[in-house]
Structure formats: structure tokens, C-alpha cells
Amino acid sequence: MIERPLDLDAVQAFIHIAELGSFTRAAEAMRTTQAAVSLKLKRLEDRLGCRLIERTPRSVELSARGAGFLEQARALLEAHDRALAVFAGARRRLTIGISDHVAGPELPALIARMNAQDPQLLIEIRIGSSGDLLQSYDRRELDTVIVRLHAGRNDGELLAEEPFGWFAGPGWRHRPDEPLPVATLAEPCGVRVMAGRILDAAGVPWTEIFVGGGVTAVAAAVMAGLGVSALAPRMLPFGAVDVGARLKLPDLPRLPVLLHSRVKDGRSRDALAALAAAFKSAAARG
Template sequence: MDLDAVRTFVAAADAGQFQVAATALSITQQAVSKRVAGLERDLAVRLFTRTPRGVRLTVDGQAFLPHARELLRVADRADASVRPGRRALRVDVHSRRTAPAVLLQDFHRTHPRIELDVVTLDADVHAAIAAVEAGTVDATFHAVTVAARHLPGAIRAARVIDEHHELLVGPRHALADARAVTPAQLAEHRIWMPGMAAGTEWADYYDELAAAFGLTIDRAGPAFGNEALLAELADSPELATLAGERTRYLWPDSYDLRRIPVRGPAPVYPMSLIWRDDNRHPALTTLRDHLASRRAETPDSEVWTPTWVRTAS
């Protein structure tokens, strides 16, 4: 199958217009039309319906699209297997607002010549490790809840982040004026974390944190996004949530939200960088060294970590 034609089909499907796809691929609109027509002849189906506003996938086009994307991913992995320095270092972060993304931005500032491709797989640790194994990404950040000997053979992990917590509350909350709070103080208040999926490593972490300090962590209700969460917190005298100290939030000045450090002891969410031991991308070692140099360790007497951190090491 002609991979250039497949790549053109995917670009046209994403853009919804041949002209936009042509610009993205640095070819002419006529070339896009010829490639798509050739692919349609090879497959003996129509992939697009032409409309006054551009093109729309047919049912056959919709069926072919995920396989076309997989063809391109496999081709990229095959190329990278012999030329690992050709493409950008691809690193997965669960959210672009949290500590891993902040650290990657710091890495980019420190090493601006290294090409970096930051992606969000929106996956738990098991799916993220599978993506690293498959070569979809070069590395990912997650909490690793098992000992190294229980990881897949080629997978390696190094703890690089101990993320401290902050309490996020509105101006009418009872703790709004506190300079710091202890986990024991939080036991008297409802911690609202809607939409947290059961069975994920972060759900396991918060379950153990709640059990250790008698916290009430409420997962009720669907997650409508951070904007809705911040608005609810700003308007409530009772709701509070926990956030990583490096998590980036933006809200209107009128919300007057407060970020209060949690100390005595300070719960930390431990995250590791996960990669394949046989990955030869030249920038991967540079990233690992950079993260190791940035990790700030706090004495064990001042922090709380879940039991799987203490037993996995």
C-alpha cells in the first residue's frame, strides 16, 4: 500500500479539506486529489464524499481511518528503529497542567536544541507502559506501584518526582486563611475529586491517603472540566480539592481561590519516568539526567508516601 497516499488520506480526513491537507503536506491540491483517487482505486471503495465545504468521510472511510493511522505509526516505528535520532523525543504526560509537563518545559528551556514531542495518552500506568513497549512513545510519567522485577522485561523506571499537595479552596471555606494545613485537619472537611476512575494508580493512591488520615474523598458526580471545578470551589464554603503544588491552574481574580500547602507530614505523590532499556534515542539519556538533577528529596520523617512506594523499592 502506498504510504504517501495513506498519509494524504489521514491529513485530508483530519482537515476536512483537500487544500488544507495540501498545505500541511507541502504539496498541491491536485496531488492530494490524485493520491486519494489512487488509494480509492486500490481499495475499490469511496473514502470521501465531496461537499460544498470540503470533504466528508464515507462509512468506508470511517472504517479505514483507524487502520490508516496504525499503518503510519508502524511505518514511523520501523524507520525510528534504525534511525532513532531522526524524530523528536516523544514523551507522554497525563495532563499538560501537572508536574511532568512543568518539568518537560524546564527541560526544553535548558536544552532548546533537543526536539521534544509532548503527547497526552490519557492512560493509566498499564496502558502507558504498553505504549512504551510498543514504541508509540519514548517515555511516560506515572506512579509505579510494583517492584522493578515485576515490570515487563525491557521496561525501566526511575522515580523522578515527589509531588507535594496543596489544598485548593474558595474564600469562604473554613481553611481559606490558613498558611498551611495538616492531613489531620483535612479529616474534618470534604475533599471533592469528581470523575476519578477507580482502579487507576492515582485512585489507589488517594484511597490509601484517605485511609491513613481518615479523609473523606468524594468522587461523586461527573467531571465537567477544571473550569467548572474551580467555579464550584469559588462559590462554596464547604468544597475543597487537592492539587499538586506544581499543577497549573488559571481562574478569574473574582474567584479569589487559595492554594494552601499540606504539611506535617506532607503527602507526596511519587512519579517515575518509564522507558525501554533498549531505546537508543540520543535525547533520552539527557532527559533522564536532567530529571535526576532536578529531583528534590524531603526527609522521610516529614513526608507521607503510600505503602507500595516503600515496598516497591
Template sequence: MLDLDSVRLFVLATEFGSLTRAAEAAGTVQPVVSQRLKALEAMLGHKLLERTPRFVRPTAAGSAFLERARALLAAHDAALRLGDAPPLRFALAASDHALGLALEPLFRRLRAALPPGAGITLRTGLSQEMRARFEAGECDAAVIRREAGGSEGEVLGHDPLGWRGGEGVGLAPGEPVPLATLGPACGVRGAATRALDRAGLPWRESFIGGSCAALLAGAEAGLGIAPMGRIAAGAAPDRGPALALPPLPASEIVLFARTGTPALAAAVRALAAGIRASLG
């Protein structure tokens, strides 16, 4: 008989691309995950995962087993819901500059960790606004980008800032650097303009967008150069060195969360592990 906990760990390892992050999401440790997965492979008679120091990915047999594993877990979890308990609702507030284009892989990882039927509510905006939503009790967790330091919350890692622009972007000598930003209240904008001021480079705001997706689209269309983090920009290349722009500091990605129930604690673990996996 298949061990369902081992099957769940296999799905998590596949989605997170890491035994360490799968262990974090499951609330256990990496050696336990490795042992359980080896036992699962022995029972099935197939190698399910290719493991290297840098990544974990399914083999051909693992890919074939993955959808069956998801269906098995969904059926099991549905069978346990015999009462009238409402499904989990997880409310998340996230700074757009903290996650940006990393939302799709993060949602896939959350989906693998949350019980079937769970719902997710997402609000995005500037870091100050998202922190305020959390403090007001409007969400279960908030993820922000912190430029100026602080001791509150859990630091999940550091994300380097860079200058994002379209292929072949250039700067005319003596002309102000055209910036694409989220507007004057944005901390990333502040970090970028301070760096330009220290370097003695004039700048102007050429494009203001409402999201990181809009910033990247504007930058790639030649409307301006967007200071953005690596994960928020979807790993778009940093044009700063080629344009002789000053280096930008890395920022902290910080989690604030409430874990009053086991279900919420599991959701927060998966959220933290998913963001750490994106940060690398």
C-alpha cells in the first residue's frame, strides 16, 4: 500500500524543485523527505526524481506518476471532509516589488501544499500598504520588500535590484536617465534615485506603472529603465553594467504572518518555502 505522506512529499519536491524546500513546506527535515522518497521509489520500482546539488526534477516515470499522485491525494483529502467545516481561506497581501512576476510559480507551490478546496485571496500594492493591511487584520500573511532595514517579521532572503530595460536600450550622453517606476511612494524608486544622485547622474520619471508587469512591459517597450528585483522582474537581465548605471543594493524580502490554526500554519510554511525557492 502506498504511503500517502510519501506521495505528498513527492508532489511537494516536484513543485518546489528542492528536497529542502519540500521539507520546509511539510514541516519536517530534508533527511526525512529523502528517506521517504527512496522508500516510495522502491515500492513503485521506478526512480521518480533526478537529484543534483542544484535542483530536483521528475524523471519520465516521475512525470507519469505526478498526476496520479495528485489525484490520489485529492481523493484522500476529499474523503476526510465528511463534516461541515468550511474550507481554508488564505488571505495574502504582497508587495508587487517583492513578488511581481514570481506569482505563478509561487501559486503552483501553494496549490501543492494546501488542501483541495482551499481558497486564496491576494491583494498587491506598495510595501507600506501591505504591511498596514496585515496590521489591520485584513490578511493572514503579508510579504514586503524592505529597503531600509528593521527587525520585525521573518526575513526570507535578499533579492538584488537591477536596471531592467529592453534589448538594445541605450542612454544618450548627458541626458537624464528615464525611469519607469511605481511612483513617488515606492521604496525601490527611492533606492534607485538615491543611487543616481550619489553617482551624479540626472534622471527623470518617464513612465509610471501600476504593477511590476506594467513596469517591465514599459521598460521592454523603451518607455524607461525600471529598477526592479530579480524575482519581481521574472529574471529579466540587468542592463545596469552595460549602461554604466550605479549598482543597486539588495533588499530584504520579509514575511509577516499569523498561524493561529494548523491549516494556516501549513499555508504559511508553504508560502515561506515557495518564496525561498524563488530567491534561490
């Protein structure tokens, strides 16, 4: 018979480790240290009398008992949050801007992560170019933005540095006697400007063949065989091919992703920390 109640912080630590696959990311999500997260997990495992996480130098995986406990752990925290919601006042609101070059296929999972961290938080997300979002942030129209590094800005928290490449559809071939056809985002777009400057510096003739209002549209043009585009592999549909080496195109740099935030409220900051940690994990896998 279990006598002592479970430590909810320890249960939360276990869930973060299991879902993010990393003690480091779990610590970032909880705004604490890796040592503190490890201690919370140990106390929980001691309390339950079994190992929940199998940890090696290269991987973090659920044990069989941990996999069985995960859904129960989630349900426990959800019940706790519902109980607290009875006494909560008006819903808090968090308005986040995310660059279209950053908001990849993981976005639904990232939103779910924030909701799980704080179900009573009203989340509003706007997608746009990094430049436009930073202007809105500076006008205090957004609480937080996640954007590519922008010229003239050296503030913000570094979340990741993502690789970029020249991608095309699987059957696309370039005619050597024609300028390189490039699919880009509409202005203003820092990646568009960067790619054009790098091609010009390398003396590669090019022309815009397609201008899209979002990365999804540009990726669709690439897969339709219109031309190439400078994109992060994480953003690509299955089947896209890196043609940079074959066409002897100049290398593209890794581009930083930065978090800018003025959020002060503790619970909102916890939800934002969970979002940042989840994004880092997604970018590392991509």
C-alpha cells in the first residue's frame, strides 16, 4: 500500500524527461538545473520502487515500467490542474510570434506542450517574417517572438542554430544554359536576402521563379519541380533532395533561432520555457 503522496514536481520532471528525451531539455523546461531534475527523478523512482528511465551516455529512454507509468503521470497532473482551475480568475493570455522559417511541422506538438504545462493559459500565435514580428514585438503588440537572427539585433536567447541547404524536387534537373530558378518567400524575408547575396557573391546567375506567402507554399513549389530553394531540412516535405553539391552551389550558413520575451508572470514563463525546450529538442532531431 502506498502511504506517502507523490511529489508533483518529480512527476512533472519525469514527464519532461520522457517527452523531451533529455535531462538538459527537461531542466530548461522547468527552469532549473540538470542536477535538480536528476534528483527529482531519483526521488520518484525511490518512491515507486522501480526504474522509470534508462539513461546511457548517448540516449534517454523509458523503461518498461516508465512507459506504463507515463499516461498515469499525465493524468495525475491534469487532474491537479483542473482542481486549481476552479479557483483561478480570468484566463491569462500569452501572444507569441513565430517566424515562418521557424514554425515547422512540430508546431502542433509545441503548442500542446505549452497547454500541458498550463492548461489555463490562453495562447495566441501569429506567423510572419522575422523582421515584421520583431517590429510588432518592439511595439509591444507581442509578448514573445521566436525568430531568425535579424540584422542590427544582438539580444534574445539562442535556441538553436539550424543548417540550411539548396533543395529541389526529386526529379528536377537544372538546364546549365539558364539562370538558376529559385523559389523564395515574399519580402521581407532575411533568408531570401541571404540566399540572393550568397549566390551573387559566388557569381551564380539566378532568377526568381516563384514567390510564396509562406514556407509551405515555397516547399510545394520545390516539390512541383519549379526550381530550388534555400530551406532548413526540418521544414521540408518527404522526398526533397539537397542539390547544392551536385550543382556546385555555395554553402549556406547555419542560422540562429532566437527567443525574445518580456514575459514576467511565473506560470507563463514556465509555459514558455517548456516551449523553448521542446523546440530545441525538435531542432536537434531535425
